[in-house]
Every structure is written in C-alpha cells, then in structure tokens.
Amino acid sequence: xxxxxxxxxxxxxxxxxxxxxxxxxxxxxxxxxxxxxxxxxxxxxxxxxxxxxxxxxxxxxxxxxxxxxxxxxxxxxxxxxxxxxxxxxxxxxxxxxxxxxxxxxxxxxxxxxxxxxxxxxxxxxxxxxxxxxxxxxxxxxxxxxxxxxxxxxxxxxxxxxxxxxxxxxxxxxxxxxxxxxxxxxxxxxxxxxxxxxxxxxxxxxxxxxxxxxxxxxxxxxxxxxxxxxxxxxxxxxxxxxxxxxxxxxxxxxxxxxxxxxxxxxxxxxxxxxxxxxxxxxxxxxxx
Amino acid sequence: xxxxxxxxxxxxxxxxxxxxxxxxxxxxxxxxxxxxxxxxxxxxxxxxxxxxxxxxxxxxxxxxxxxxxxxxxxxxxxxxxxxxxxxxxxxxxxxxxxxxxxxxxxxxxxxxxxxxxxxxxxxxxxxxxxxxxxxxxxxxxxxxxxxxxxxxxxxxxxxxxxxxxxxxxxxxxxxxxxxxxxxxxxxxxxxxxxxxxxxxxxxxxxxxxxxxxxxxxxxxxxxxxxxxxxxxxxxxxxxxxxxxxxxxxxxxxxxxxxxxxxxxxxxxxxxxxxxxxxxxxxxxx
Numbered sequence: 410x411x412x413x414x415x416x417x418x419x420x421x422x423x424x425x426x427x428x429x430x431x432x433x434x435x436x437x438x439x440x441x442x443x444x445x446x447x448x449x450x451x452x453x454x455x456x457x458x459x460x461x462x463x464x465x466x467x468x469x470x471x472x473x474x475x476x477x478x479x480x481x482x483x484x485x486x487x488x489x490x491x492x493x494x495x496x497x498x499x500x501x502x503x504x505x506x507x508x509x510x511x512x513x514x515x516x517x518x519x520x521x522x523x524x525x526x527x528x529x530x531x532x533x534x535x536x537x538x539x540x541x542x543x544x545x546x547x548x549x550x551x552x553x554x555x556x557x558x559x560x561x562x563x564x565x566x567x568x569x570x571x572x573x574x575x576x577x578x579x580x581x582x583x584x585x586x587x588x589x590x591x592x593x594x595x596x597x598x599x600x601x602x603x604x605x606x607x608x609x610x611x612x613x614x615x616x617x618x619x620x621x622x623x624x625x626x627x628x629x630x631x632x633x634x635x636x637x638x639x640x641x642x643x644x645x646x647x648x649x650x651x652x653x654x655x656x657x658x659x660x661x662x663x664x665x666x667x668x669x670x671x672x673x674x675x676x677x678x679x680x681x682x683x684x685x686x687x688x689x690x691x692x693x694x695x696x
Numbered sequence: 697x698x699x700x701x702x703x704x705x706x707x708x709x710x711x712x713x714x715x716x717x718x719x720x721x722x723x724x725x726x727x728x729x730x731x732x733x734x735x736x737x738x739x740x741x742x743x744x745x746x747x748x749x750x751x752x753x754x755x756x757x758x759x760x761x762x763x764x765x766x767x768x769x770x771x772x773x774x775x776x777x778x779x780x781x782x783x784x785x786x787x788x789x790x791x792x793x794x795x796x797x798x799x800x801x802x803x804x805x806x807x808x809x810x811x812x813x814x815x816x817x818x819x820x821x822x823x824x825x826x827x828x829x830x831x832x833x834x835x836x837x838x839x840x841x842x843x844x845x846x847x848x849x850x851x852x853x854x855x856x857x858x859x860x861x862x863x864x865x866x867x868x869x870x871x872x873x874x875x876x877x878x879x880x881x882x883x884x885x886x887x888x889x890x891x892x893x894x895x896x897x898x899x900x901x902x903x904x905x906x907x908x909x910x911x912x913x914x915x916x917x918x919x920x921x922x923x924x925x926x927x928x929x930x931x932x933x934x935x936x937x938x939x940x941x942x943x944x945x946x947x948x949x950x951x952x953x954x955x956x957x958x959x960x961x962x963x964x965x966x967x968x969x970x971x972x973x974x975x976x977x978x979x980x981x
Contacts, residue, residue, distance in 0.1 A: 418738050420711010420868040425893065446869030447709050447897045468778065489799055505875060510799030511778050548904045549875035554841065580711040580868050581737040584841035587794075603952035605716065605740035612738060612838055619839040633945070634952040667892045667923070 410439065410565070411694050412574045412593040416617075418609030420580035422601040423629040426662060426672060428577035429453040430683045433673030435691070438571035441564045442543040443557045443589040444579035445530065453671050456541055460533035465544060465559060467529030467552035468509030475499040477521035484513035484522060505549045530556050532563060540568040554584035561589070572696055582616045590617060595694060596624040597653075597686075602637035610641065614650065624650060625693065627686045631655035653689045656682040702979050703862040705881035705910075709901030711868035713889045714917035714941075717951055718971075719865035720744040721958040722885075723829045725968040729861040731826075732854045734877040736819060736834035736843040741865050743954045747824030747831035755834070755849040756815035757798045762788040766810035773802035773811065794841050819846040821853055830857055843867070847876045861972070870904045878905070883979050884912040885938065890923035898926065902935065913978055915971065918943040936978065939971050 413431070415424045425442075428450060432440050442450035471492070473484070478499035485493045485500060492506035493513060502513075504527065514522045529550040535541040542564035546553050557579075564574060578589045578596075590596060596617050600610040610626070617624040626645050631638040638655060645652040659679035665672045672680050706719045716733075720741050723731040733739040760773075760782075767788040774782045774789055781796040782789045789802075793816060803811040819836040834850035836843040854862055866877040878884060884905045888898040898914075905912045912935065916926055919940040930937050941947075947964070950957050957964040 419740075421713065421889075446871045447711075447900060449710075449893045449896060452892055452896060487800070487804070508797055508799065509778055510797055510801050511776065512799050512801045512804060515776070515801065515805060546871055548870055548900075548907050549872060551842075551844075551872035553871050582838060583737045583836065583843055583873070585871075587839075587841055601712075604743045604954040605738075606952075608740060608743060609738040615838045633948055637952055663891055669892065 410568065410571050410574055411696060412576060413690060413694065414576045414578050414589055414593040414596045415599060416578040416586060416596050416613050417580060417599045417601070418582065418613030419601055419606045422599045422606060423656070424599050425449045425453065425577050426666060427597070427599050427629070427683060428575055429671035430673040430680070431575050431687050433671045434684060434687045435573055435575070437539065437573055437575050439540045439564050439568040439574035441541070441560050441574065441576045443560055443576055443585065445544045445546040445553050445556045445560065445585060446579060448543050448545055450577045451543055453666055453669060454541065456535040456537055458535055458537040460535045463532045464528045465530035465532050465556050466526055467550055467555065468527070469524040470504045470507045470509055470527040471502045471511070471513050471522050472525045473500050473502055474521045474523070477519050479519055481518065483516050483518065487512050487516045508551065532559060534563050534567060536567055540564055540571070554588035557585045557588040558591070561592070573694070582612050586613070586616065587620065590620050590622050593622060595690070596622055597690060598624055598626045600626055600628050600641050602628055602631055602634040602641060604637070607637060607641060625653050625690065626650055627653045628655045630658040632657050651693065654682060654686040656686065701858060701860060701862060702976065703864065703880060703882045704885055704975060705864040705866055705878040705883070706885045706887060707866040707874055707878060707901055708868060708887045709870055709897035710889065710894050713887045713894060715868070715887050716740045716744070716865055718885065718887050718915055718917070719863050720956060721964065721968045722972055723861070723863045724826070724956050724958050725965065725972050726861045728828050728859040729863055730830040730832065730854050730857050730859050732850050732862060732864045733833040734847045734850055734864055735867040736836040736846040736850065737867065739833045739835055742822065742831060742833045744956050745826040745829060745831045747822070747826050750822050750824035753821045753823065753853070754817045755819045755821060755846045756817050757845050758800070758813040759793055759796060759798070759816040760791050760802050761812050761814050763810045763812070764788045766808045768808055770807065772805050772807065776801050776805045819843070821849055823853060830859065843873050844876050847873060851880070870900050874904065875908070878908065878910065881910060883975060884910045885975065886912055886914045887917050888914055888926055889918050890916060890920065890926045895925050895929065898929070902933070911978065913938040913975065916940040938974050939967060941967060
C-alpha cells in the first residue's frame with residue numbers, strides 16, 4: 410500500500426480540502442487524519458458506520474498523596490517542568506505541566522508520589538467499505554507524535570489490499586509532523602502564495618529532506634498572489650522539487666466544505682485543478 | 697498613573713485564521729509593546745515587523761553524557777527512563793536525543809556518578825525592534841521534535857522588558873506548545889474564521905482557555921455577512937466579540953506581500969487601535 414501524506418508547514422493552506430478531494434478522486438480504501446490537535450477530515454467525509462473508539466494513553470502523570478506528603482518540597486526542587494507547587498501543607502502536581510518523567514517519585518523521601526495512567530486522547534477507527542483512522546488529542550497534552558503513530562498503525566493494521574492510503578497532516582514541523590512523515594512514500598506540500606506561506610513551505614520541505622522523504626509541491630489559492638506563486642514555482646525548479654500545479658481561489662470550495670462535502674463532488678475550477686494535481690501524484694507514485 | 701503590563705495571547709485552534717495578522721498589527725498600534733513569536737516551528741511575525749538591530753541567542757536543552765569508565769552497566773538509568781531515550785550499547789548507555797526530555801532522571805538515579813549533562817542547541821532567539829515594538833522570535837531547528845523549550849526561552853526573554861503590552865503570537869492547535877504559550881497570559885484573543893472548519897476548531901480552543909480559566913474575547917477574521925454561525929455561538933456562550941474584520945482581497949494581498957496593514961491603511965489602523973482599547977477595557981473589568 411502506498412501512503413501519501415499531505416502537509417503544508419503553514420496552517421490554513423488547504424490540506425484537509427485537498428485530502429478530501431483526493432480521497433474522492435481515488436475512491437481511497439484507506440485514509441487517516443493525523444492532525445490530532447484539531448482534526449477536521451471527518452467533517453467532509455461521510456462514513457456509513459460508527460467508529461470503534463479506544464483510549465490513547467500518553468505519558469503517565471505524577472500524583473501526590475496529600476496524607477503522606479510532609480511538604481518538604483524536594484520534588485519541587487527537582488521537577489524540571491515546574492509541574493509541582495506547594496498548596497497549603499502538601500505539594501500538588503499540575504497534571505497539564507507534568508511530563509511524566511518520574512523524577513519526583515525517585516526523590517520523594519516519603520514515597521508520597523506515584524505515577525498514574527492518563528488518558529490523553531481518543532482514537533477512532535471507522536471500518537466500512539473504507540477504513541478511516543482518526544484521533545483527538547486532549548487539551549494541552551504532549552505526546553502528539555505518539556498518537557499520530559497510533560493513528561497510522563490503526564489504519565495500516567485494519568486495511569487489506571488497499572493500493573493507496575491518504576493521510577491528512579498537521580501544520581508545523583514538530584513531533585506530530587515528524588511522526589506522520591515516518592514511513593510514507595510521498596509528501597504533497599500544499600503551499601500558500603504569501604511570504605509566510607513561502608517561509609513555512611521551505612521549512613517543511615527541509616524537514617522532509619532531513620527525514621529522507623520525497624516531497625512534491627502544489628500551490629493553493631494561487632491567484633491571490635501570482636507573484637509569490639511564481640516564486641514558489643522557481644524555488645521548486647531550482648531545488649529539483651516536482652511542482653505539480655496551481656489551484657485557483659474558488660468560492661465553490663468554502664461552500665462545499667460548509668455543506669460537509671468534498672470539492673471533488675462540485676464541478677468547478679478548483680475541482681479541475683485539484684484533479685490535475687492528483688493525476689500527477691498518481692503517476693509519480695507509480696499507481 | 698501606574699500602568700499595569702497586559703499580556704495578550706493570540707490563538708486560534710485552526711491554522712491560517714489570522715493569528716499573526718492580528719498579533720503584528722496589534723503590536724504595531726500600541727505605543728509600547730513586545731511582540732513574542734511563540735510559533736517557533738513556523739514563525740512569521742518577523743516577515744511583517746522586519747525588525748532591525750537583530751541579535752541572536754542560542755536555546756539549548758540538556759542531554760546526558762555517559763562516562764564509560766565510571767559506568768558499571770547496572771542499567772538503572774535505562775530502566776528508569778520513561779521516554780525510552782536510553783539503550784545500553786557496548787560499554788555504556790546511548791541516548792536518543794529526539795526523545796530525551798532532559799528530565800535529569802538518569803543523572804539522578806546513577807549510583808556511580810557516571811552521568812553528566814551537556815547543553816545541546818535546539819533552536820535560537822532573534823531579538824530586534826520595529827519602531828516602538830520589541831520583536832522576539834523563537835526558531836526551532838528543523839528536525840527537532842519539541843518547541844516547548846524555545847517557547848519558554850521566548851517568554852523568558854520577553855519578561856525581561858517592561859512595556860505596556862506583551863502580544864504573544866501562539867502556535868496553531870491546542871496541544872502542549874499552545875498551553876505553554878498562554879500560561880501566563882492575562883487575556884486570550886481567539887481569532888476565528890466563519891467556516892465549518894473554523895467553527896469546529898474554535899470550539900476546541902475555547903474549551904482550552906476555559907480549562908485554564910483565562911478571560912477571552914473573539915476576533916472574527918475574514919468575516920462575511922452570510923456566515924453567522926460564529927456570531928450565534930458567541931452570543932449563546934456569552935463570549936465577547938471584540939471585532940469583526942471583513943474578508944477583503946486587498947487585505948489578503950497586502951498580507952501575502954508582508955505588509956503591516958495598520959501602518960499602510962487608515963481603516964486598518966483604526967480597527968486595530970479600537971481592538972487594543974477594547975482589550976484593555978476587558979482586562980480592567
């Protein structure tokens with residue numbers, strides 16, 4: 410099974426819109442939403458079954474037994490994440506700041522600290538005629554990289570005989586993005602023709618290169634600034650990165666999304682341009 | 697009259713709604729402000745504020761170093777590490793720097809004093825100024841997993857200055873990087889776009905600020921008269937709508953070219969000055 414990951418660096422460039430379109434064009438048997446912070450793909454893909462839900466356990470969190478704690482604050486001194494504070498007589502752990510390292514359990518002279526499981530998110534796996542894996546990270550949690558890996562694994566282990574899996578990624582270049590890049594056959598970078606978009610595109614392309622993953626580029630809403638679009642195209646040419654096409658700004662897109670539909674179902678300039686990019690991706694993936 | 701410093705965090709949940717657009721223009725309108733770019737994975741504010749006299753400061757985390765000669769191979773450190781960052785290879789443990797959280801646990805637990813820690817650069821700060829705005833940008837090195845220590849460095853650098861306003865440009869999402877950025881904020885400005893995705897993610901970010909008990913208000917960006925879901929939601933939840941910035945091709949193009957619209961456009965200057973005043977009033981209440 411070939412895996413295509415859609416990234417951007419910058420937020421709001423159109424990753425989910427593109428992913429939803431490609432899923433429809435390809436009749437994809439498998440797809441995943443790895444933007445576990447703020448997943449949106451389920452809003453534009455209609456699944457006919459209910460998902461199987463499971464809890465995602467991130468790092469454990471420290472918990473202090475107030476009855477055993479004498480308030481010596483040795484744990485406070487050693488906590489590198491400022492997650493423990495004295496509250497009255499005893500010390501208390503702020504679960505949102507706690508990174509689960511366990512140093513406090515090691516230094517407490519009264520064995521007042523223990524580590525407890527923490528449900529850091531929910532995984533959802535839809536298995537109908539297609540397999541859709543997604544998840545939602547809980548507020549303020551870390552370990553999003555690990556959750557991303559579990560989303561991909563859930564998809565890979567439940568799908569059989571699919572040729573192509575489409576993965577909607579998250580903005581940025583940090584751990585959830587790095588986790589999503591691992592093991593994919595190609596990354597499609599959806600770029601925005603703005604100075605911010607160009608700066609962010611360069612950083613995500615560099616990330617793909619550090620992790621030795623092939624990347625290709627397309628520009629979305631290209632006519633909002635043709636100058637910058639041209640700059641992106643020449644940057645790609647200079648760096649030998651396949652430039653697959655330009656999608657125009659199209660009011661049909663937001664209308665479709667607001668109706669919970671993929672733009673693939675609406676005859677429009679954006680649909681035609683996305684189909685063109687899609688065909689080029691398929692050729693490059695040798696499918 | 698003593699003016700209390702107001703720390704404003706600008707966040708959104710969804711990417712691309714206009715956090716940087718609002719942050720840089722708010723900073724430029726204030727008579728005295730510090731702009732902190734906490735979107736350390738993809739910082740953009742400097743493209744608009746174009747700071748001068750820029751100096752750089754490295755940001756480092758600590759990485760354990762194992763002395764082969766002192767190590768007795770007890771593996772207490774490997775067993776202790778909850779991040780699977782250590783593996784015993786050859787005569788001593790090796791560390792996987794991309795998963796090490798720099799907790800200091802291995803150094804603490806070693807019975808032979810075989811573990812010391814050395815700094816490892818994961819990013820840097822760029823500090824400069826644009827007229828009356830101090831501009832502090834955090835940049836995470838490409839390939840690094842966690843920007844949290846860089847965000848902490850940005851916030852700490854900002855706290856060394858006393859200006860009337862601190863504007864914190866936050867990363868997208870609702871994860872630990874966002875939480876770190878808003879932890880000490882007095883007020884949260886939620887920048888939302890009136891689209892299906894925008895509303896969905898707005899609900900998430902609103903939940904986060906409520907969890908952290910932060911007062912907040914909403915800026916509806918790229919607003920249009922047709923889509924009122926956000927207005928209805930804010931009315932229902934009694935969330936103040938601080939201002940609505942209509943979608944305009946002119947503003948979009950100016951943004952695409954890196955222009956500070958509050959300096960080049962009179963109407964935009966008025967919108968952002970009024971927004972700043974409104975935020976001040978909300979904080980004082």
